[in-house]
Amino acid sequence: IASLCCSWSRDGHKLVSASTDNIVSQWDVLSGDCDQRFRFPSPILKVQYHPRDQNRVLVCPMKSAPVMLTLSDSKHVVLPVDDDSDLNVVASFDRRGEYIYTGNAKGKILVLKTDTQDLVASFRVTTGTSNTTAIKSIEFARKGSCFLINTADRIIRVYDGREILTCGRDGEPEPMQKLQTPWKKCCFSGDGEYIVAGSARQHALYIWEKSIGNLVKILHGTRGELLLDVAWHPVRPIIASISSGVVSIWAQNQVENWSAFAPDFKELDENVEYEERESEFDIEDEDKSEPEQTGADAAEDEEVDVTSVDPIAAFCSSDEELEDSKALLYLPIAPEVEDPEENPYGPPPDAVQSSLTDEGLGSEKKRQSSSDGPQAPKKKPKTTNIELQGVPNDEVHPLLGVKGDGKSKKKQAGRPKGSKGKDKDSPFKPKLYKGDRGSLPLEGAAKGKVQAELGQPLPAGGAISELL
Numbered sequence: 001i002a003s004l005c006c007s008w009s010r011d012g013h014k015l016v017s018a019s020t021d022n023i024v025s026q027w028d029v030l031s032g033d034c035d036q037r038f039r040f041p042s043p044i045l046k047v048q049y050h051p052r053d054q055n056r057v058l059v060c061p062m063k064s065a066p067v068m069l070t071l072s073d074s075k076h077v078v079l080p081v082d083d084d085s086d087l088n089v090v091a092s093f094d095r096r097g098e099y100i101y102t103g104n105a106k107g108k109i110l111v112l113k114t115d116t117q118d119l120v121a122s123f124r125v126t127t128g129t130s131n132t133t134a135i136k137s138i139e140f141a142r143k144g145s146c147f148l149i150n151t152a153d154r155i156i157r158v159y160d161g162r163e164i165l166t167c168g169r170d171g172e173p174e175p176m177q178k179l180q181t182p183w184k185k186c187c188f189s190g191d192g193e194y195i196v197a198g199s200a201r202q203h204a205l206y207i208w209e210k211s212i213g214n215l216v217k218i219l220h221g222t223r224g225e226l227l228l229d230v231a232w233h234p235v236r237p238i239i240a241s242i243s244s245g246v247v248s249i250w251a252q253n254q255v256e257n258w259s260a261f262a263p264d265f266k267e268l269d270e271n272v273e274y275e276e277r278e279s280e281f282d283i284e285d286e287d288k289s290e291p292e293q294t295g296a297d298a299a300e301d302e303e304v305d306v307t308s309v310d311p312i313a314a315f316c317s318s319d320e321e322l323e324d325s326k327a328l329l330y331l332p333i334a335p336e337v338e339d340p341e342e343n344p345y346g347p348p349p350d351a352v353q354s355s356l357t358d359e360g361l362g363s364e365k366k367r368q369s370s371s372d373g374p375q376a377p378k379k380k381p382k383t384t385n386i387e388l389q390g391v392p393n394d395e396v397h398p399l400l401g402v403k404g405d406g407k408s409k410k411k412q413a414g415r416p417k418g419s420k421g422k423d424k425d426s427p428f429k430p431k432l433y434k435g436d437r438g439s440l441p442l443e444g445a446a447k448g449k450v451q452a453e454l455g456q457p458l459p460a461g462g463a464i465s466e467l468l
Helices: 161-167 290-301 349-359 361-372 445-454 463-467
Strands: 003-008 014-019 023-028 034-039 044-049 056-061 067-070 075-078 090-093 099-103 108-113 119-124 135-140 146-151 155-160 177-180 183-188 194-199 204-209 215-220 229-232 239-243 246-250 382-385
Touching: 003 044, 014 044, 023 056, 044 090, 056 090, 090 135, 099 135, 108 161, 119 161, 135 183, 146 183, 155 161, 155 194, 177 194, 177 204, 183 229, 194 229
Parallel strands: 034 382
Antiparallel strands: 003 014, 014 023, 023 034, 044 056, 056 067, 067 075, 090 099, 099 108, 108 119, 135 146, 146 155, 155 177, 183 194, 194 204, 204 215, 229 239, 239 246
16 A cells, blocks of 8 residues: 655654555654544545644545544544535645635635635636636745645646735636646745746756746756656755656755865955955054944953754744744664674673673573563554545546546456466466377477477477477
């Protein structure tokens, strides 16, 4: 069973994923245990944690209205849609989780209040004429109020969330930028100043500047591969793209310079004409003012705080003063050494010998046998069935195959069921050897004859032609 999409909680300790068996699972990142599971009747296209409340998860099932799960009590709420007949709906939380933006196949965008599911604003995405276009995905920037909409008419539209809320219901907001080509996936940079989009025709990434819409860079991947997904690092200028099961990491080439320079040294890229200062070779600087000397003396007497840790601005939101102290920023990992000569992390051998002498070999063997014994089985996670009305149960995820009689058209590997020892059920029947209808060509004397003749060049009309 493979996971098709996942989402991290705000503090990084929890992970929610959707797998091919239509199950949404919540995982503990440090222990790797599954906390709870939710079984849906149809494939899951997207899962997303609430940006501020890790007790809520937004789920987008196939051919169904979006569902918001509450993990603490295993309850769910089906979000309202604009048209009950059109259930190809995508949804996403905004940057702070105050609103939920949904879009359908007719280009209608609904803005719902997260707590009450009340409709706050709405508008329709149209082409040059009055024709509408289907909404494929909605992505929000980590900073600022901008979000982008990827539509079926091969255009990425960038909107301002504040303008959407101001227009209210049935508004007509104009997009800030339009970026046109067939797109597979698009997202914002960590600071929200750039937009990266992956082409649907080849493994190529296009990067634009959001403010003016000019194309900054094109990154070309391996030829012949199709892009599946792309993500930008929250803080660093690093992009990850995936195609055919291989993740490509895109980063800048860092130029290292290990030369030693003086503290007041300035490195020049090209030759410049040096302008000598008037007081450069004076014993005393006559042009230096008295307040500057006072300021320098005050700076020398100032105490430097080396104990307190300043929060990293990149990890803090605009409405937060301090960084989350419980956030999981790094995954703990220990190297695995096969048959180490000595344990560098344990006590020295002398200490181990003395402890064995004091406690006795019997207690040590007992302790080792108890530690080597079978561990307690993990607690089985609770599975909750989510019932959705009017949702077909025989749908197949778009990434797995096409629908056919309620099952995927993938060819089953291995021997067909019930064909062992039954020639009548097997679709392949061996041809009988000429002159002996009761035996196969590679049995008895015929087997040795064929093997002997196969070891040498065969003349025309030899043993192979006789077998055929």
